[in-house]
Amino acid sequence: MFDALKVKDACVLWIRDFFEKNGKGCNAVLGISGGKDSSVAAALCVEALGRDRVIGVLMPCGHQHDIDAAYKLVNHLGIRHFVINIKDAVDGIKNNMPEDLTLSAQSITNLPPRIRMSTVYAVSQSLNGRVVNTCNLSEDWVGYSTRYGDAAGDFSPMSLLTVQEVKEIGRVLGLPDELVEKVPIDGLQSKTDEDNLGFTYAVLDRYIRTGEIDDEKTKERIDYLHRINQFKLQLMPVFDPQI
Numbered sequence: 001m002f003d004a005l006k007v008k009d010a011c012v013l014w015i016r017d018f019f020e021k022n023g024k025g026c027n028a029v030l031g032i033s034g035g036k037d038s039s040v041a042a043a044l045c046v047e048a049l050g051r052d053r054v055i056g057v058l059m060p061c062g063h064q065h066d067i068d069a070a071y072k073l074v075n076h077l078g079i080r081h082f083v084i085n086i087k088d089a090v091d092g093i094k095n096n097m098p099e100d101l102t103l104s105a106q107s108i109t110n111l112p113p114r115i116r117m118s119t120v121y122a123v124s125q126s127l128n129g130r131v132v133n134t135c136n137l138s139e140d141w142v143g144y145s146t147r148y149g150d151a152a153g154d155f156s157p158m159s160l161l162t163v164q165e166v167k168e169i170g171r172v173l174g175l176p177d178e179l180v181e182k183v184p185i186d187g188l189q190s191k192t193d194e195d196n197l198g199f200t201y202a203v204l205d206r207y208i209r210t211g212e213i214d215d216e217k218t219k220e221r222i223d224y225l226h227r228i229n230q231f232k233l234q235l236m237p238v239f240d241p242q243i
Contacts, residue, residue, distance in 0.1 A: 004168035008044070011157050011169075015048035018155045022130065029129035031120050031150070032056035032081065034069025035182050037134040037158065040166050043173040044157050045132060046077050056081035057123050059116045061090055066185065073179055082123060086115045113149030121152075130154040138163040138201050141208055142222060143229025144193060151232060162208055163201040197225075 019026060028045040032038045038056075045054045056074045058081060060067050074081040090112050097103060103111075117131075124131045133153025135145050137160050145151040158166055163184075170180035184193035184201070194200050199218045207213040207222060 002165055002168060004165070004172045007161070007165070008047075008169045008172050011044055012048045015045060015155070015157055019049065019130065022154070023128075025128070027053045027055050027124075027127055027129040028132050029055045029057065029120060029124040029127065030132035030134060030153075031116055032058050032070045032073055034066060034071075034073050034179060035184060036163070036166055036170055036180050037136055038070075039073045039175050039179040040170045040173065041132050041134045041157055042073065042077055042079065043170070043175055046079065047173070051078050052080075054079045055123065055127060055129060057120050058083045059086050059119055061085070061112050062087040066182075069179060069182055072176065076176060076179075084119055084123075086112060086119060089115050089119075110146045110149060113146035117149050117152045132157070133159065135159050136161055136163055136166050137208065138204050139193075140233060141204065142197060142225035143232055144197060145232065147232050162205040164205045 015028075019028075028042075028049055030038060030041055030045070032042065042054060042056060054077070056070075056077075056079050058067065058070045058074070060083070062085070093111060093115075094103065094108070120131055123129065131152070131154045133151070133156035135151055135153075135156060136158045139145050140151075140159060161169070167180050171177075185191070197204075198221060203213065203215075203218060204222060207219065213219045213222070
């Protein structure tokens with residue numbers, strides 16, 4: 001049985017310990033989407049460090065239809081925040097590609113998350129910060145993150161927690177239900193995370209924690225995604241000349 005309160009309290013202490021050892025007096029800086037992950041990560045940091053040491057960065061790419069949720073989160077927590085529209089940066093890179101180089105669909109999809117992370121790090125390095133990674137175990141399990149984009153960060157409070165567990169912690173933290181239950185979407189496209197994956201996080205979480213799953217085709221897809229995306233969770237291979 002998952003004890004959300006116990007895990008929340010332990011995570012708060014873990015965050016405090018991280019900053020004590022890796023940035024005493026520094027601020028926690030993170031991208032804010034208004035979804036459960038950034039909401040819970042921000043709330044954990046507020047409880048660990050105090051609201052004055054947590055800084056949110058809202059990064060629409062042009063118009064973001066659900067940005068109101070991000071404003072609701074930073075106002076609910078009372079944290080300092082900045083709004084930085086990344087559209088010009090994304091368009092600048094795309095528009096300056098050589099004529100004989102056509103960006104792949106995957107490159108176009110991954111470009112905004114990487115620009116966002118560069119933006120968060122720019123804010124963090126300017127304000128004595130440490131960047132919060134907001135990924136969870138479920139997304140990482142199937143590679144639903146962008147390497148050097150939202151998968152980057154200086155510390156990760158939720159990478160070993162499933163989506164359902166993150167939601168439970170969000171409720172314990174007293175976050176508004178509409179943020180905890182917000183349909184997962186990256187704010188860059190119309191499809192939800194689950195639309196893109198082809199299965200629900202509830203099904204995935206059950207499979208991760210119990211090994212149980214009802215549909216064999218879904219199991220095969222989850223296993224395939226897990227296998228091909230393992231590299232995202234590993235350190236970059238480095239050649240050892242002493243071999």
